[in-house]
Amino acid sequence: MVRKVKTIADLPCQGKRVFVRVDFNVPLDDRGNVCDDSRIVATLPTIRHLMMNGAKVILASHLGRPNGEKIAKYSLRNVAPVLAKYLEQPVQFLSDCIGEEVSKAVEKMSNCSVALLENLRFYREETDNNPKFAKKLADLADIYVNDAFGTAHRAHASTEGITKFVKRSVAGFLMERELEFLGNRVANPRRPFVVILGGAKVSDKIKVINSLLEKADSMLIGGAMAYTFLAASGNTTGASRVERGEIHIAQGAMDKAREMSVPLLLPVDHVVTQTFDAEKMTIGDTAISAVNIDGGQIGVDIGPQTVEFFKKEIESAGTVLWNGPMGIFEIERAAAGTFAIASAVAKSDAISIIGGGDSVRAIKASGYAEDVSFISTGGGASLEFLEGAPLPGVEALEKLQ
Ligand code: AMP
Numbered sequence: 001m002v003r004k005v006k007t008i009a010d011l012p013c014q015g016k017r018v019f020v021r022v023d024f025n026v027p028l029d030d031r032g033n034v035c036d037d038s039r040i041v042a043t044l045p046t047i048r049h050l051m052m053n054g055a056k057v058i059l060a061s062h063l064g065r066p067n068g069e070k071i072a073k074y075s076l077r078n079v080a081p082v083l084a085k086y087l088e089q090p091v092q093f094l095s096d097c098i099g100e101e102v103s104k105a106v107e108k109m110s111n112c113s114v115a116l117l118e119n120l121r122f123y124r125e126e127t128d129n130n131p132k133f134a135k136k137l138a139d140l141a142d143i144y145v146n147d148a149f150g151t152a153h154r155a156h157a158s159t160e161g162i163t164k165f166v167k168r169s170v171a172g173f174l175m176e177r178e179l180e181f182l183g184n185r186v187a188n189p190r191r192p193f194v195v196i197l198g199g200a201k202v203s204d205k206i207k208v209i210n211s212l213l214e215k216a217d218s219m220l221i222g223g224a225m226a227y228t229f230l231a232a233s234g235n236t237t238g239a240s241r242v243e244r245g246e247i248h249i250a251q252g253a254m255d256k257a258r259e260m261s262v263p264l265l266l267p268v269d270h271v272v273t274q275t276f277d278a279e280k281m282t283i284g285d286t287a288i289s290a291v292n293i294d295g296g297q298i299g300v301d302i303g304p305q306t307v308e309f310f311k312k313e314i315e316s317a318g319t320v321l322w323n324g325p326m327g328i329f330e331i332e333r334a335a336a337g338t339f340a341i342a343s344a345v346a347k348s349d350a351i352s353i354i355g356g357g358d359s360v361r362a363i364k365a366s367g368y369a370e371d372v373s374f375i376s377t378g379g380g381a382s383l384e385f386l387e388g389a390p391l392p393g394v395e396a397l398e399k400l401q
Contacts, residue, residue, distance in 0.1 A: 005179060006170040006398040008046060008145055014054035015111055019141030020046065020172060021158045021393075023148035023377065024061035024079050024116075032073065034082050042377055044086055046147045046172035047114065051087070056109040058140055059083075060097055060117045060158055061148065068124025080116045091116055097123070098136040106140050126157045134161030147172025149179075152393030153381040159393035169397050174377065179394065181353050181374040182385050190318035190351055191217055196310070196341060198223030199324025199358060202246045207387040208323065209253050218263045220310050222302045222326035222337065226267050229254065230291070233266065238293035240270075265313065267291070269303030271327065271334060276300060286333050301327025302337035314344040323355035323386070325362045339366040346371035356382030 008018075022043045027035045034040070043059075050057045066074040080093040092109075094102050097117040109115060120126040125133030134157040138144070144166040146152065151159050152175070163169040171179070186193075195216040197205055202225050213219065221229055227240040232250040257264035268291050275284040276298050288303050302310070314320055322345055329338035339362075345352045346368035354363050356376035363369050376382040385391055 004184075004400040005176070005394065006400055007176045008049055008170055008172055010400075011143060011168060011170055012053070013050055013143060016055050016142040017058060017106060017109070017140060018050050018055040018143045018145055019058045019060060019137065019162070019166070020050070020145040021148045021151075021162075022046075022059050022061045022172075023150045024059070024076060025063050025150070026079065028073070028078065032075070032078050034078060037082050039377065040079065040083055041086065042174050043147050043172065046145065046174060047083075047087065049173065050145075051112045051114065054111040055143075056106070056111060057114040058106060058109075058117065059114065060120055060137070062121040062126065062151070062158075063119050064121075066119060066121050068122070068127075070122045074119050074121070076116060076119050083114070083116065087114060089114070094118060098133065103140065120156075120158050127154070129155050129157050129161045131161055131164070133157045135165045138162045138165030141166055143167070144169045145172045146170075146393055146397060147174045148393070149175050149376070150378040150381050152378070152391040153384045153389070155392035160396045163396040171394075171397050175394075177374065178376060178378065178382075178385075182355065182376055182382060185319060185351060185353065186212075186215060186321060186386065189215065192317050193217050193319045193321070194220065194313050194317040194350070196220045196222070196314070196320065196322040196345075197324050198225060198326045198338075200224050200241070202228045202243055202250055204383075205324065206246075206249050206253065208383055210256060211386060211388045212321070213253070213256055213260055213262050213264075216262055218265060218313055219257065220265045220313060222267060222306070222310070222341070223324050224299075225324065226302075227299055229264075229266050236292040236294070237299065238272065238289075238295055238297035240293055240297075240299035265309070267302045267306040268309060269305045270299040271301035271303055271337065272297040272299055273334075274298070276328070281328070281330055283328070283331055283334060300331070300334035307337055307340045310341060311344040314341070314348050314350070317348055317350040319353070320345050320348060320350045321353045321355055321386075323357065323359050323383070325358055329362050329365065335365070338362050342366035342368045355386055
């Protein structure tokens, strides 16, 4: 059973210092300007709620992997003006995340004001989950809020350690939505529940496959992953990407699907090519192959019959969960299958959940991102959560009775 966590809606925060762990790990260009602000926008409901309720809002995040060094290109300084524009009020940037200067600045904060701390990972103690460092962060706060689902699978000082030193630890609204869609709506789905999995490797997704087979009414498999399954079923796969060492794992998943009476649907045709340069991301001319792929051919996308076959499943779904592209969608001639599935998911009446990682890039590239119910902001965290693994950053939050 998925237990619900307490959120900022459950706590009065007038005049309180509220430390919010956000995920402002945004892409920056050569000049350090924010090139995609979607992660900042995603946290606005939490920040606005806290401001409207009279809190002193202290935001903390990591950016990149500075590995405990103060490296200018990983500074969060340029995030503050972007956030200020959305909030229509100044955001005070503090050039450290602990220390006397920071404590003094926080003391002077007035109600409804917002401050942004410098990159937490300028200290190695953050990723080491060092208790002294966690305590220093906690000393800045009366209430701790975690709104950074993308790092909730890591037990770091700002995601787990800090909760041991603050009185209250609750979720922000972004975290709440992630847990609702990837947790409750997957555990108790509107049926039929159709799971679509794709992407590069069976080895990366096997735990998710096994966990979701317990909940799904059918499972559709595309992407390079499908070739390992097809090889396990005795089909020929040509020169497609097959994980030879994982064939028995795929076999095991198919056995489990049979035992659980969950149809596990594999592609019935493919887009194939003679050459694929993974470094340059180029492919040769493409053709359509039947389910068995000939000698030198490489499968790069699901074929048109598979698209129709998968679409029918999606059209009758009550809930769709999609993780992993159907082909090498980064290359135009191998993207049609992924985009057709994106369109079918977006147009269906089902609750549609995009489970993080590359599927998010794929749904954005397809132009259907606005038409799905939920897009997860987590990569590794989404996968681990869907696997059924407890996330340290979520476990540390207060639960509703
Ligand atoms: P993942 O991170 O496991 O979801 O994998 C996503 C990657 O899988 C994308 O970069 C795709 O280009 C790649 N991919 C999908 N289908 C294929 C395929 N048929 N052959 C090689 N790579 C693929």
